[in-house]
Amino acid sequence: MSSSGASAGAPPVGEPNHLRRFLTIWIVATLIALPLVIFVLGPELPPGHGSEQATGHVTDNTVLLAMGTPVLLLVTIYLLYAVFAFRQPRGGVLEGPAVRGHQGLQTAWIVITSTLVLSLAAYATVRLLGDEGAGSGSGPTPLTVPPGKKLPVQVIAQQWAFTYRYPTYGGVETTHLELPVDQMVELHVTSLDVIHSFWAYQLGVKADANPGVDNVAFVEPTKIQTFEVHCAELCGIWHGGMFDHGHVVSAADFETWIHQQQVTFAPATKALPKYSKTYLPEPTRRGE
């Protein structure tokens, strides 16, 4: 910026050094805002700390907000400054300086924004491929898989409810989702009719359910709590009603619960189709 001020000629006597003033305001504002964003707002950011993935998203959101804050302040303070400092006097017909650009500043801007953007993309990629990014639907064969033993759970979406199958527990199908705490879970999301999206807000998980597709996402719940399950893709009239609660419970409680489910649903489990990654439905078309 500094050379831009110089190129506009030496300021007339009495004219303040606008550039220095503006930069001071911006730097001070940034120095005040950044710690607030990082240390006060950051920890409160959604989606909370329900899982390793959710915690990861809180960090990501904080990083993005911390990078965005100086930019937000730069442009808004600049606009306000310019609006108040550089006015046409009422009814005046003064002309501004005929400055058509500034090579150095333009180059600097390109270099700085490109660097910012490239580092954001690099950061996002690293996070996506790590365990923190594993809560997003990653297709049938995710590029990276968290190490260790995983509990497979299938999420089956249909108009207008989610059901859940536990293949390692005899393929029992339950009407709500219960997960053991501190255990990496491997979610297999699929649909029987239209596109839905499985969204467990507090767990930082979202994965689309497409018919005939096995969409995998990983989550490791870290907190015993009740969480919300929403559908996040428009799927017809009761889309808004595709809402439910799930529970993260202790490992022991989970075992009790799942065995109870196995008993309760034993007859139903027999009648179900064999567990499979996808259930390609007959095309259910209108009028049938």
Next chain:
Amino acid sequence: MSTTTVSTTPKSARPLWRRLIGFNLLSAVILGIGGYYLGWWIGHLVSEGKSFEYTGATNENDAALLLAYFGGVIGFLIGLGFANYPVSRMLGRPASLREKEEEGIGRYFGLCTDHKVVGIQYLCGIGLFFFVGGLNAMLIRTELLQSNPTFVGPNQYLSLVGEHGTMMMGMMTSGILGPFANYFVPIMIGARRMAFPRIEALTFWLLMAAGFILTSTIFFGGFPTGWTGYEPLNDQAVMGMDSYICFFALVGLSMALLGLNMLATIITMRAPGLSWSRLPIFVWSVFATSVLMVLAAPMLVATLLMAALDRTIGTSFFIPGGGGSSYLFQNLFWFFGHPEVYILALPAFGIVLELLPVFTRKPLWGYRLAVSGMLGVSLLSFFVWQHHLFVSGINADLRPFYMLSTEIISVPTGFIFLCVMGTLWKARTSFSVPMLFCLGWAFNFLIGGLSGVFLSDTPSDTDTHGSFFVMAHFHYTIMGGLIFTFFAAIYYWVPKMVGLNFNEKLAKTHFWLMFVSFNSTFLPLFVLGMEGMPRRVSFYEPKFHALNVWVSVSAFVLGFSMLIFLFNTVYSLIFVRERAAQNPWRSKSLEWQVPTPVPVNNFEQIPVFDADPYDYGTPLAVGPAQPAGAGG
């Protein structure tokens, strides 16, 4: 253009009934209705008793409705007189059509090939449907006053959301190119007309036909898919879905032709001396937008054709059980859809950069940077479409690429901001209404852009995708971006177009009310989205209630601010009718140098350019010579 006039009797001398017969809007409506019923009848004829998928059980006939719309549009266009020219040329006759009445209000209600008439037609037509879309938004917000759908019900709610979104996207795509580029690009480049005047008129009337088709969806049960029309929900839906398909296909056609016409005009019809580096920046933005329109819109038409075939004759492009894929539709749709959102953003850049020099009394700062920014955005926007599908599981391994390409787009977008900021520095800014709207754009688009950074980051998008956060983001870029500059353009250029002034007090009230209520409507939606409220739902948890009421009330104020604009338009342009000066803003651009009203042929003599139109400001007395990198 060959214009051989047939009738020798002056029009006004003929009796009224005689004037009603001929190629005009009345015939168009009559033939349109005729064509509609003909199509409906043929549709029933061919599908009755046949194994066409849906007819029997549900008493619905998609083939009939689509054919009816098709017949209706053809009849409408024939009635307007679009067939006359090709037919008479085919018969070897000279064109015998008047397509340009020299005066009179009648030319605004029919096929007219004067680009200035088409511009005003576009402004009124689009304004009408913008209003319809806005009313839908008010109904949506009324429903969301309660956490359970008790006002219109969940089915109606989805239809309203779909109609609002589709209407806005379809119409406002041409929101600036339609009225303002059609009117001003030829004048700005020193031409007497557009390259293809009949196609120009066609794009407008196609859009109007489309608008009525989308509105008619309420008679066929509405559609549940929102503006994205995802399959296989699309295939399940009742006949109202066909209105969506037909609407968007016509919009796509109109868009592609509009873009083609603009490209041909800008490339071939510039006046002597108007080199590319002297082209007004608004014309550059129209150029960049047109490239996108021409390349992206045909994709939409093709996709919708496939959807229509799935719905009528039982193909399975998008039906998983039949060998198709629900991903295919998403892929194709966003391959059009992402360029589409930049089709909405680029003209706004053009307006802002075009207006700033006038109101700051400075040359445009960084002309070449701005041009490369726009071209960069338009090129890159073809490489980012799967960022709408980050959690869908499609090509998941490619997500790092799409994150990169998406984030890189903010570099050329940043160029535009730098140019805006550079132009404002040490300026002599006067805060006329158009300037206020441009400043509003700068703030709103900044918020829109920064929120986009969260959406382009897959881990973060995991929380925000499909939530109100997305809703807030794109309303900031479209409503806060495009619509603010749409009003800037109206307040700036309409005095030239109609030769009358707006009331400035009312206009300023409009701006402030709109700016404040817009932010108060959409800023809380970021919070709602972040806290987990999905979009397109009429049910939500009670904890979101208070904020939703706040948003709804703000939205009503926002709606009221539009009424102020409407009132101002009627009051100033119909009742007060204060003459506008020829060049009230002291602009140096060519369109302000021609007389008001602009003569039919624009220029007596084609002008010759020897500079760009940004020759403002006093050259510096001291200081170094200006380095290159600027225009000139």
